[in-house]
Amino acid sequence: MNIPFTKMHGLGNSYIFVDLFKFSLAEDTLSDLAQTVSDQNFGIGSDGLILIHPSEVAEVGMRIFNKDGSEGKNCGNGLRCVAKYAYEEELINQKKFAIETKGGNVTAEVHGDRACIDQVTVDMGEPILERSRIPMQGDHASKVVAEPFEIEGEKMSVTAVSMGNPHAVFFVDQMDNAPLYELGPIISNDKRFPEGVNVEFIEKVNDEELHFRVWERGSGVTQACGTGACAAVVAATLNQALNQDKEITVHLAGGDLYITWASDGRVWMRGKAETTIAGTFYWER
Numbered sequence: 001m002n003i004p005f006t007k008m009h010g011l012g013n014s015y016i017f018v019d020l021f022k023f024s025l026a027e028d029t030l031s032d033l034a035q036t037v038s039d040q041n042f043g044i045g046s047d048g049l050i051l052i053h054p055s056e057v058a059e060v061g062m063r064i065f066n067k068d069g070s071e072g073k074n075c076g077n078g079l080r081c082v083a084k085y086a087y088e089e090e091l092i093n094q095k096k097f098a099i100e101t102k103g104g105n106v107t108a109e110v111h112g113d114r115a116c117i118d119q120v121t122v123d124m125g126e127p128i129l130e131r132s133r134i135p136m137q138g139d140h141a142s143k144v145v146a147e148p149f150e151i152e153g154e155k156m157s158v159t160a161v162s163m164g165n166p167h168a169v170f171f172v173d174q175m176d177n178a179p180l181y182e183l184g185p186i187i188s189n190d191k192r193f194p195e196g197v198n199v200e201f202i203e204k205v206n207d208e209e210l211h212f213r214v215w216e217r218g219s220g221v222t223q224a225c226g227t228g229a230c231a232a233v234v235a236a237t238l239n240q241a242l243n244q245d246k247e248i249t250v251h252l253a254g255g256d257l258y259i260t261w262a263s264d265g266r267v268w269m270r271g272k273a274e275t276t277i278a279g280t281f282y283w284e285r
């Protein structure tokens, strides 16, 4: 099979995008395809696969598959790339439009000329804080804010936020000491999170900046995570480390994202989206 693709990234969080407005893929191939294209030796090399598809409830739809072939429900960096692609490729004519995800619909606005969209703002909607909707085990209606969390003998405290996908946020005094590789994969698969979880370590720099590192469910350490950056700002605000309504600069390994948790409850994300290669992937399953 010859599959036309575009490789794009948001701050180094890279995905192989297949445009299902122009090409079709069978449902039972998607998980294998995600694993194959993501492999840097046998495929193209990426953090996963994103499908851009026609939607009945929005102008365009997005599905995200992680590197291990599991399907996620949302992807902040992917959304900015989908918005750039949809506008540049003339799937959409207006600069502001809705995108369907399995974690809910969002609204994106592209900035720049059709030939070159360099920034995208996304209204990511309201964070979900009830434990059962993260989902996380325990008293279902309660919020998980600075809750004691013991793992591998380490006593930590967790704040859990869903941005359509689950995030467990941990604050550290110094990012260099964050146990990203040691505890990231263990927490991500811990049974307290029945669907797994994206794991973020956050260091507060000042009232307007956070340092951020992530272990993504299904993909491992990545350069950036857009939904994770949103969850981090929500978690920092809930822990009284930040004020609502202020744009916060989140410093990720691959660059900066600008996140606002507005007092009407909605989370806004602004940042870059970039295209690196387009081509054809030859795949024999």
Ligand SMILES: N[C@@H](CCC[C@H](N)C(=O)O)C(=O)O
Residues within 6 Å of the ligand: 013, 064, 066, 071, 072, 073, 074, 075, 076, 077, 078, 165, 166, 198, 216, 217, 218, 219, 222, 224, 225, 226, 227, 228
């Ligand atoms: N990189 C993404 C999130 C991708 C999905 C995630 N690994 C999950 O399984 O929930 C982002 O930018 O938000």
